[in-house]
Amino acid sequence: MxxxxxxxxxxxxxxxxxxxxxxxxxxxxxxxxxxxxxxxxxxxxxxxxxxxxxxxxxxxxxxxxxxxxxxxGTPGGDDANYEEVRYEGYGPGGVALIVEALTDNRNRTASEVRSAFSKHGGSLGETNSVSFMFNRVGAVYYPASAASADAMFEAALEAGADNVESDDNGHEVTTTVESFAVVRDALEEKFGAAESARLTWKPLNTVAPPEDAAASLIKLLDVLEDNDDVQTVEGNYDIPADLLEKLTA
Known part of the structure; x- marks a missing residue:
């Protein structure tokens, strides 16, 4: 993983x-x-x-x-005022994590995220404490059935994408933040709606945590993603498929 x-x-x-x-x-x-x-x-x-x-x-x-x-979200609609906030820290095994949230109560969300980290062997850091280990990129995902690897590669590069990775599960197209919208729109015009298209954090290097740390990391990820305020959790971990299957059986 x-x-x-x-x-x-x-x-x-x-x-x-x-x-x-x-x-x-x-x-x-x-x-x-x-x-x-x-x-x-x-x-x-x-x-x-x-x-x-x-x-x-x-x-x-x-x-x-x-x-x-x-x-x-239109004038006269919900009065709730959601803020976009980002939390950074380390999970078990020294894995760097970036948590993005939409919240109407920063204190509540910060407390809950900090508690999740501390209870599952991690530690919450300051803003920018781990983001330097990642690149901010655009990511567009298509299922394998959307196109052949060659067709996706040619269309993505022609649209201005930086890279395309294809396997049996699908296609992952990465772009700069600036070219994300142009590439996404060009691909959707050719292949239809993407399975997912958003800005994300891509690590410069990955960490393979040992089994005990990986087990704790999965628990931490589940707790974070179960939080209503948390929208996405990105990390620089890479868990082998056989270990992942064992831990999530």
Missing amino acids: AGHSQFKNIMHRKGAQDAKRSKIFNKLAREITVAAKAGLPDPASNPRLRAAITAARQQNMPRDRIDRAIKS
């Missing part, structure tokens, strides 16, 4: 996530609301909102729930 791929990050917890669908919907709705509030409520002219709606549809979020979330 490579920590630099959010798509691969979540695969081992998919079953647990399916059992917590209401929590997933809450997170998706919050992102839609914030995206609508930050720009226009029309996804055609608001790339962040369009990406949020796409993510919601891929989780089979009901259309009326999506519409309510958009309405909450």
Whole structure:
């Protein structure tokens, strides 16, 4: 399980996530609301909102729930004022973690994130304490069925992407922050809606934690992602598939 791929990050917890669908919907709705509030409520002219709606549809979020979330972000809608906050620290085994959240109460969220780190063998650091170990990039994911590796590579590079990695699970296209929107739109025009498209943190190097640390790390990730305020968790860990299967059996 490579920590630099959010798509691969979540695969081992998919079953647990399916059992917590209401929590997933809450997170998706919050992102839609914030995206609508930050720009226009029309996804055609608001790339962040369009990406949020796409993510919601891929989780089979009901259309009326999506519409309510958009309405909450328009003038006269929800009065909740969500802030984007980032937490950085180290998990078990010296793994660097970046936690991004949307919260209406910074003190509550900071306390809960700090508690999660401390209870599961980690330590929360200051802002920028680990982000220097990562590059901020755009990441666009497509299933393997969307195109051949060659077709995806050619289209992505022509659109201005930096790199394409393809395997049996799918295609991961990475871009600079500046070219992300252009590349994403070009790929969606050619291959349809992406499975996921967002800005993310990609580590410069990865860490392979020992088995005991990996077990604690997985528990920490689950606790963090179970938090209503937490939107994404990125790390520089790389857990071998056989160990991952053993720990999550």
